[in-house]
Amino acid sequence: MRVPIPAEVLSEGVQTFVIRAVGSDETLAHFTVVTGVALEDDLRAEIDLLRAELDLLKRAFRRHCVETMG
Secondary structure, eight states: OOOOOOGGGOOSEEEEEEEEOTTSOOEEEEEEEEESSOHHHHHHHHHHHHHHHHHHHHHHHHHHHHHHHO
């Protein structure tokens, strides 16, 4: 299967394209295009942010437990 992708629909980041049958909602295929900064760097940055947020939530939860227990 070949599907043309117009350059104007591509932008920085990750785009997922879904190919559907004409006249129905049946999905025939899908594919992802990654452009710009290397995905590995993006994932590492996102994981670092998630870890920092999890640490913040853990501290807040522990503080809440101490305040409500005693």
